[in-house]
Amino acid sequence: KQEVTQIPAALSVPEGENLVLNCSFTDSAIYNLQWFRQDPGKGLTSLLLIQSSQREQTSGRLNASLDKSSGRSTLYIAASQPGDSATYLCAAFSNSGYALNFGKGTSLLVTP
Amino acid sequence: KAGVTQTPRYLIKTRGQQVTLSCSPISGHRSVSWYQQTPGQGLQFLFEYFSETQRNKGNFPGRFSGRQFSNSRSEMNVSTLELGDSALYLCASSLAGENYGYTFGSGTRLTVV
Numbered sequence: 001k002q003e004v005t006q007i008p009a010a011l012s013v014p015e016g017e018n019l020v021l022n023c024s025f026t027d028s029a030i031y032n033l034q035w036f037r038q039d040p041g042k043g044l045t046s047l048l049l050i051q052s053s054q055r056e057q058t059s060g061r062l063n064a065s066l067d068k069s070s071g072r073s074t075l076y077i078a079a080s081q082p083g084d085s086a087t088y089l090c091a092a093f094s095n096s097g098y099a100l101n102f103g104k105g106t107s108l109l110v111t112p
Numbered sequence: 113k114a115g116v117t118q119t120p121r122y123l124i125k126t127r128g129q130q131v132t133l134s135c136s137p138i139s140g141h142r143s144v145s146w147y148q149q150t151p152g153q154g155l156q157f158l159f160e161y162f163s164e165t166q167r168n169k170g171n172f173p174g175r176f177s178g179r180q181f182s183n184s185r186s187e188m189n190v191s192t193l194e195l196g197d198s199a200l201y202l203c204a205s206s207l208a209g210e211n212y213g214y215t216f217g218s219g220t221r222l223t224v225v
Contacts, residue, residue, distance in 0.1 A: 031211060032211060032213065034213050034214065036216070041200075041221075042218060042219070043116075043118075043202055043216045043217050043218040043219045044202065044204075044216040045216075046213060046214070046215060046216070049213035051211060089155070091155075097157075097168050098143070098145070098160040098162070098167045098168045099145065099157040099160060099168055099170065100145070100147075100155075100157065100204075100214060101157075102147075102154055102155040103154075104154045105154070
């Protein structure tokens, strides 16, 4: 059974800092890994999708990497802004099951 | 283009009642999945449908069921509601699943009293 862990559970940084969110998974047989953002009481917004054959994806100030052999993914946020404050979730899509396995998320607060 | 639409946004039900939630996927998407989100358990997979066929079901009791129609719209039903069913129910759609990533709706907030 795929287990996904996110560290840290919560993070508070001043505006302008670069930061890294970590995600680890136990089963390396994944199709892809997707990072989401969730604002309080809202649905999930997809940030980046990394296919199993890729090592990283970039979108604006966001960069996500994937290392299947070590079972790890990182989300790098450059020059953080207060509007980045949200919960960030990673989800692994495994070779069987047609299901996303989610971590518990990292709650990010960026202070002005 | 329109995103994933879930209705209703909020529901309050009494224990023992049943409830039906609806999800309209992005046009052209044939895979629809349902997830339950609670503060304690996080996001848990309920089931996934593709072209009206359930391809997988999560570890939930039989009170939770779903279906997908020929136009890819999906419904999930929860019978004999319990207090612990209070949660945010999220629907996600994908072109076909595996390699295309998922787009989520805004969710239905179900409160059981």
